[in-house]
Amino acid sequence: MRPFTYERATDVPGACAAASRPGATFISGGTNLLDLMKLEIERPSHLVDISRLPLADVDELQDGALRIGAQAANSDVAADPRVRTRYPVLSQALVAGASGQLRNKASVGGNLVQRTRCPYFYDTAAGCNKRDPGSGCSAIGGFNRIHAVLGASDSCIATNPSDMAVAMSVLDAQIELLDADRSVRRVDIADFHRLPGDTPHVETVLRPGEMITAVILPPPPPGRQLYRKVRDRASYEFALVSVAAIVATDRGTISSARVAFGGVAHKPWRSADAEAALTGRPATMATYRAAAETAMRDAVGQGQNDFKIDLARRTLCRTLVQAAQAS
Amino acid sequence: MIGQALNRVDGPLKVTGGATYAYEFRDGDQPLYGFVVGATIGRGRITGIDTTRVESSPGVHLVLTHQNAPAQGARDLSVPFEYWRAYPTLSSPDVHHHGEPVALVVAATFEQARTAANLVDVEYAAEQGSYDFAACQDQAYAPESLIFGIPADTAVGDVDAGLRTAEVQVDEWYTTPYEFSQPMEPPACLVVPDGDDLVVYTSCQIVDAARASIAATLELDPERVHVVTQYVGGGFGSKLRIHGETILAAMAARALQRPVKVALTRQQMFSSVSVRPTSSQRVRLGAERDGRLVAIAHEVTMHTNRHVEFIEPTATATRSLYAAPNRLTSTRLVPLDVLRGEDVRAPGEAPGLLVVESAVDELAHALGMDPVELRIRNEPTVDPERGVPYSDRHLVECLRDGADRFGWERRLPEPARRRDGRWLVGYGVAAAIRVHLQGPTKAAVRLGPDGIAVVESDMTDIGTGTYTILTQVAAEGLGLPPDRVRVELGRSEFPPSVGSGGSWGAGNSSTAVHHACTALREKLLAAASSDVRSPLHGLDTAGAVFSGGSVSIDGASEALGEIVTRNCPEGLEAEGETVLLTEEPNYGAYAIHTYGAHFAEVGVDADTAEIRLRRMLGVFSVGRVLNAKTARSQLIGGMIWGVSQALAEEGVVDMRSGGFVNRDLAQYLVPVHADIPEIDAVMLDGFDDKANVLGVKGLGELGICGAGAAVANAVFNATGVRVRDFPITIEKVLPGLPLTEV
């Protein structure tokens, strides 16, 4: 770990100003950042601790939306009665992630910015364009079982590991950002994370010093919400593939559907194609299969992760069956 | 007393943090902290090391490299057990595997050492290394022999002819991956220089080996090395010997004349210690229609590091497991520039039985025979290769009893028939066998005038319960309540043992303590009966009874403490010992093993192929049990590792660098609580009088033996998919699962 200085922020704009200085960065729960600092993958010279800022509330807004403060702990959001009844997909996704201890510490803001679990990203002796731009991508031609099958580039094939963000993606969440110049903007979750392209080290649209202050969930769409996470062990493990779905049916016909995949791309992968292939069609396995085919049409495996394509299809079909049954 | 489920005597210390582990000791001056720098190439030479940046980094006291490391003793192959040999570290510019230590940075704090370690600039002349086990099979060679001089290959009868005539055959190849011992406590030590002596607090399984290895490496008189290992946070083979961490700390402590601590990080453990070799195994079985085996062939190829050979005895269990007139086992090694293999819990049996017991299940399926019945039909009467009788076996009882308890009759013989919602459900069985060994171990028992017995041995408790079982053995041996016994372990000043490893620690040390107690009782009786002041004076000691802290003869009784106070106020002491098995006739005249049968039920998700254990049972024949609770914990822990071996663990080598890619416990998967539901271990009543006077045998490794195969066989029963490339993960099962409707 490199030596660094530390300050505990006392007000929100001050924190943004402090974090916009070169070498400075925010720390919330620290569950991701500290691991990366110990390995010298992240080397901030100054930490601005924002975990005690008054940004942990969950509030209902006038228009029926729910505003979740960026400092709300993952476990608190998952347990919030409004989240559990109106946005169960989010609650399910959160409790499917990490462990009880980590969720108590992890913040919503930190979860959105957490970094990939690509093993080469963690190995400072290996080339990695995300860690060290221009040094190559060791995962291509290496161990890439957990890597992306959609939206990857020749520079990087890493996945975004967040479960929460996948659920937020089908909920059309908006991310509220405060810049160092005190300007506020809202970004759709679909636009918040970036595909790797040739700049895989730039993962989100955040500007230096810009802070996530909240996530806004619009009123939930009709239909049954489900999150299904497929993983190598029963708990405490990242998704190989996950599916968030919201499906409404009307007398055997799918009246509306939203679908997103986790574990398959550099960002939560909302599939507009699959949604189009579902909407207005009969709620049958044939429809789900067609949607799954469409969703994975452009998927490309790297060898070891080829199975994820079929796994994603199968997981989508099963999740849709369950969502449609109950809706 | 012996056998009771006595709670761990060190339990309260452990849960309150009162048990001091190696890295936590404080002795002498404020210690310095060392951080190991590992090679970033797999094979080649260091051509230059620039330490200027490190030396100006805050807090740095020393940078050790091969350029300034002291001369060291060489590995002496005439020392029979490798753990006692020297472990030269930083002794040349050559790199033999990725992660091999190339420097030690010593600084005032751990953080300073770790930061500075990143500033060591090493230049390498890298060579093309061999890292791909599968691709290098043509380089396999036959080793001279296995540990203890056991032959690497054996043959009885004519396997090929047997297979030709057999009505049903199985001939399959299996592979097992690199697996790691990853105890909670990493390899860690504090070395304190004391004049010409070194006091070494280190986490090790064998104190005597640690002392010998440190002394041989640093070319010191072993008497100058004092090893302290009071508590060990798990070993699993990784601490049978000390590694670079202790040697480096010792070299630095001597150079600086300051205490130095070194611990490996979790990531470093994956490139420095205790990997189970990867293997490729061919199993051929030939049987008559009635299930009787006519031929068994188990041919094993494993990796070894090119520089220092290690052979896992993977085919040896097959030699004693089932009867068959024609048999063959063989061992081949493929030299790679990958981390050297070492003993990992149940070396040999763990990967060997995973495979052989899968193959037996394949045979049962091919025969259309119940796999429990198939095993029973092939029960031998004598050890089929050595021709000697078994000391005490009961494998058939384990199978029958286990089948009963588990509800085996509910298994559907045809695969993929049982459903529970979205889960495909299957049952699997496998046999367990593990060789029982004995080695030289001494223990002293001293009774003080206060009537408290103190047991001393350099034996270790690696979390298994040694403190507790020796308390029980001494309490029973002297007729004392257990709270009048104190067990002191893990110091090189105490009588030497061969430590914990190979499941022999409990048998060796309990037998030695038992003998010591017997001798001490004789001394006490002699003292009392010849002492006119004793109520026992002149009585016939043959009928003496030791109980409740006193000894009584025909109604006359005296407290043990009083005998000691009067006759030898400094305490009365006796020693007991065990000898190496080659000097113990029973070990030549009998085949001495422990046995068991595992039963597993798994569910496989019909859509995603996620595999989850639903319940598991093991029934074991282990001779006499010393402590029902600690024994059960050992067995269950082993069974869980078996589950892990079948479904999770795999160290992945990057074929370009030769290093392990998944180097932490987030990426190298082991089961978590949610993966392990109901598990039970049952021990049959037993007493193996050929093993030792107490009738006890080791069981620390038995639990893992065959456990993974029961799980793998259950996966087959659930799905009809047979995976022969372990571990069984989603991508290997998925293609065999049909697409489901609704």
Ligand SMILES: Cc1cc2nc3c(=O)[nH]c(=O)nc-3n(C[C@H](O)[C@H](O)[C@H](O)COP(=O)(O)OP(=O)(O)OC[C@H]3O[C@@H](n4cnc5c(N)ncnc54)[C@H](O)[C@@H]3O)c2cc1C
């Ligand atoms: C063992 C383990 C298992 C895990 N398993 C899972 C899993 O299964 N599923 C899953 O989804 N996650 C998992 N996680 C990841 C976990 O969810 C994240 O570590 C956590 O959400 C990060 O939140 P934090 O508050 O601790 O972030 P920190 O570590 O404090 O910060 C992470 C990053 O976010 C930035 N940041 C933090 N807050 C803000 C803000 N308000 N505005 C802008 N930037 C900010 C920081 O600068 C830093 O770069 C796991 C983590 C661990 C260690």
Ligand code: SF4
């Ligand atoms: S996939 Fe991305 S994160 Fe992984 S090595 Fe390649 S560039 Fe680095």
